[in-house]
Amino acid sequence: MAYPVSPLASPFPALPDIAGVVPHVVRAGYKDWGRCDLTYVTLDEGTAVAGVFTKNVCCSSEVDLGRENVKLGRARALVVNAGNSNAFTGYRGREAVEQIMEQVAGHIGCPKEQVFVSSTGVIGVPLPKDKAREGVEKALSAEPCSWEDAANTIATTDTFAKGATATAMIGDTKVTISAIIKGSGMIAPDMATMLGYLFTDAAVSPEFLQAALSAANLRTFSCITVDSDTSTSDTVLAFATGKAGNAPVTGFDSPGAHAFAAAVHDVCRQLAHLVVRDGEGAQKFIAVSVSGAVSDESARKVGMAIANSPLIKTAIAGEDANWGRVVMAVGKAGEPADRDKLSIGFGGIWAAREGLPLADYDEAPVAAHLKGQDISIEVDLGLGEGSATVWTCDLTHGYISINADYRS
Amino acid sequence: MAYPVSPLASPFPALPDIAGVVPHVVRAGYKDWGRCDLTYVTLDEGTAVAGVFTKNVCCSSEVDLGRENVKLGRARALVVNAGNSNAFTGYRGREAVEQIMEQVAGHIGCPKEQVFVSSTGVIGVPLPKDKAREGVEKALSAEPCSWEDAANTIATTDTFAKGATATAMIGDTKVTISAIIKGSGMIAPDMATMLGYLFTDAAVSPEFLQAALSAANLRTFSCITVDSDTSTSDTVLAFATGKAGNAPVTGFDSPGAHAFAAAVHDVCRQLAHLVVRDGEGAQKFIAVSVSGAVSDESARKVGMAIANSPLIKTAIAGEDANWGRVVMAVGKAGEPADRDKLSIGFGGIWAAREGLPLADYDEAPVAAHLKGQDISIEVDLGLGEGSATVWTCDLTHGYISINADYRS
Incomplete structure (x- = not known):
């Protein structure tokens, strides 16, 4: 284990023996x-x-x-x-x-x-x-x-x-x-x-x-x-x-x-x-919850498009509530979505509802949420009953150091 | 233009006027x-x-x-x-x-x-x-x-x-x-x-x-x-x-x-x-050429799976001929591929042929190629006549700095 222990590590739990x-x-x-x-x-x-x-x-x-x-x-x-x-x-x-x-x-x-x-x-x-x-x-x-x-x-x-x-x-x-x-x-x-x-x-x-x-x-x-x-x-x-x-x-x-x-x-x-x-270079654990999709599988695909986006993962690393990048990721997922029904939030606080930034959006509590280690992103597509939660980590200099600065 | 000029920049060419x-x-x-x-x-x-x-x-x-x-x-x-x-x-x-x-x-x-x-x-x-x-x-x-x-x-x-x-x-x-x-x-x-x-x-x-x-x-x-x-x-x-x-x-x-x-x-x-x-943080320009695919479109998709892989892009940033990561990207592309027919090279030199690392593979010329600014990755799937070339850049600390260290 050549790299420093992840800041998101948990202690090993007491695992019971299993007969046989x-x-x-x-x-x-x-x-x-x-x-x-x-x-x-x-x-x-x-x-x-x-x-x-x-x-x-x-x-x-x-x-x-x-x-x-x-x-x-x-x-x-x-x-x-x-x-x-x-x-x-x-x-x-x-x-x-x-x-x-x-x-x-x-x-x-x-x-x-x-x-x-x-x-x-x-x-x-x-x-x-x-x-x-x-x-x-x-x-x-x-x-x-x-x-x-x-x-x-x-x-x-x-x-x-x-x-x-x-x-x-x-x-x-x-x-x-x-x-x-x-x-x-x-x-x-x-x-x-x-x-x-x-x-x-x-x-x-x-x-x-x-x-x-x-x-x-x-x-x-x-x-x-x-x-x-x-x-x-x-x-x-x-x-x-x-x-x-x-x-x-x-x-x-x-x-x-x-x-x-x-x-x-x-x-x-x-x-x-x-x-x-234990994701390489991870500093933050991110849960992406998608609701209002046409199906659970569609929600999962939209969630993975968000969770795989380097621009979103770097934004979270920078503690930046960049909901515009979430709009982009929803749009590129290849799943049914309607720009004008889309709502996006961080830490349970909506930044945009039904296709428009909230006029009274207060970034202060969102900024406080993003300073933590456990981040949530909420997306409601406003189309149906499908939902899914997916998990990822942020994309940091640590990832580059592990994978680029490293020579095999 | 707040960031330093890309090391891969070209001077602006003399563009002729167009009548009308x-x-x-x-x-x-x-x-x-x-x-x-x-x-x-x-x-x-x-x-x-x-x-x-x-x-x-x-x-x-x-x-x-x-x-x-x-x-x-x-x-x-x-x-x-x-x-x-x-x-x-x-x-x-x-x-x-x-x-x-x-x-x-x-x-x-x-x-x-x-x-x-x-x-x-x-x-x-x-x-x-x-x-x-x-x-x-x-x-x-x-x-x-x-x-x-x-x-x-x-x-x-x-x-x-x-x-x-x-x-x-x-x-x-x-x-x-x-x-x-x-x-x-x-x-x-x-x-x-x-x-x-x-x-x-x-x-x-x-x-x-x-x-x-x-x-x-x-x-x-x-x-x-x-x-x-x-x-x-x-x-x-x-x-x-x-x-x-x-x-x-x-x-x-x-x-x-x-x-x-x-x-x-x-x-x-x-x-x-x-x-x-001018890719964010780019230090190297990468051409990925895929041949032997079942169709040109299939070749393009395999090429894009390689060009989008953070692990390959960071390996190139680290000047590492990590062909194993190319195997991985080919396999995840969702296109027809056969592990035992796959050949992979860098800078025109094969590292693996038909599913096996070359016994006499000499990494020295490949290492020299990877030190340059213009990198090529060659993949032959050994299945058909489809081919495509796609282009990307490496993934560096610069990308993280631009997108994470930055606050909107």
Whole structure:
């Protein structure tokens, strides 16, 4: 962690253990750094798995294989390599992933399709098979570690370890989710990327776990942006061991299903916010709320056009309530909008209503709001019932320093 | 012009006079600055007009009216206001534009639809009608000015005046194009924007002029980006007085049509490059050439995904041949691409071919290329015959300083 800790960092929370889940970390030595870089998590037999993956068509072999194997619904282990993303490495990169899957599967005695692998770090260099083999060998006999150790070990350019937890009642049974994530930009230097893992003791079918994760993803990970760039390796996996002993949840009609889905959503939202709070160079956390759109998806797209606008992100960095730039971003989003129905506010105070600047607009409370660390931008399109909130950070000299002053 | 002149600036070229076109500049006092801010260009009777306009749905009244009136095909005057964009000002903004159109039309004795108005500068403040009326009144009796004066007067945050010229032979007649443009970002602070004007003595029909301008626009203005933001006021107009006396060109079958269209393309390309060269904070001019795409339009979209990527633009600022970020941008463009057929180079030297880093890749000549001011990035998708070149600049601390350190 070469850069100073983000001013928006949160302390690592107390994450409960999850029955049937055991994390371990070891040092494979993928890079010449004095820290652990291989995370190995074992999952008891019968663990359900679900996943969401990057839409980048130049994705890594890890993503290709994960996307395929998650459809089979079962997992026994997770391996995360840090320091090498293994992306854009052709057949040699794929061989390295399959080697890890086979090595772990041979040890556990499970189909290799139940071993999930992620890698993050430099691209274009195939993951060294010898280092992977030795690292995994050590991991298979390693002592269990804490969640915080695991969160630190999957990290690359992150400036703080990230975790989240939530509980839900399924019938009379409390189920728990503990989760970790890494990422400090949709892409960080050297293709570091967003990798997130949720672990729960709930008994849920793979199909329902996927439905809950996909729904949460739409409103959380798909609603954050640091720099508009999309990683080749983004992956979020959810694992459910079933050890809590609740009556299995197989669909939204099952008792407790909505409570569980809400807990998944809660954890995903916490994780997504943590990634933004570690955005490269971030000094301010920005929530963009769009209402009055023709649909929720249209609202999300307008929100992302605002959250991706360098001119808006630099204006917030400069503590400037530049609502004209918000008008511009709404107009360029490619979604239905009407200049003369548009309202724009900051910190809950309207600056413009229905296409006109407010005559009695008092900038003083807005200016005070913009001096804080948590900024909100409100947009009402005045067209329909669609709404969405998306999150981003400001664009500062720190972003340029990290990405330009840096030499690979 | 408050900022230092761009290191990529070009001297203003010697622009020939165009028969039937007379530029004038006066001071309307839209802002409290000691310079002219209203440009008035008269056009002889029979002048054909064509135009391309921003796709931003929150566009200004000037754009609404211009888009409508350009369809009628004829122009007698152009008025450009600098210092106030008159965008997001509702009916009051529209009234100010119509007042200018009527005032000029009354003086010339032409339909008001033949008077074209553009405005650029702060938004949300209706153009003051009294200042506009007095400014236009002065302009109607002002002495003619030079092209360079006109180019300086339409400017706002530009750091240098921008002009371009080209000639073509239509039959035995030489026709000339002189053109000016302003812009230093798709959006500059306070919604300053790209406004471009081409003037020619060629005799061409409005329909053919529009066809030539639209075709050129697709390969020039639509292929540049500074910060991915899209202005509410972007406008390029072409005026043809017919004074050269050539046999009128009415379509691509007319003699000289292709030569004229090539000259229009040439001028548009020069103007587009000048805007990028004045990009906020730009230190390097970047050409991104994409080949092997399934279509030209697909190639353009991939090129724009690369040219809009903050991570690539910061890497170039840091003189870092970070081809991994180019892989990422290709993959996120949403266009057909195959990781294993992708080739990427800098300055004409391949770094990766067909999905793999080159084993004998020598970074030394690439590093030398990246130290220069004119950078090229080459991408071959290996899929088809589509190609495109787009242009952008690097993303530097200067961009942040201009847009964040600045307070409106």
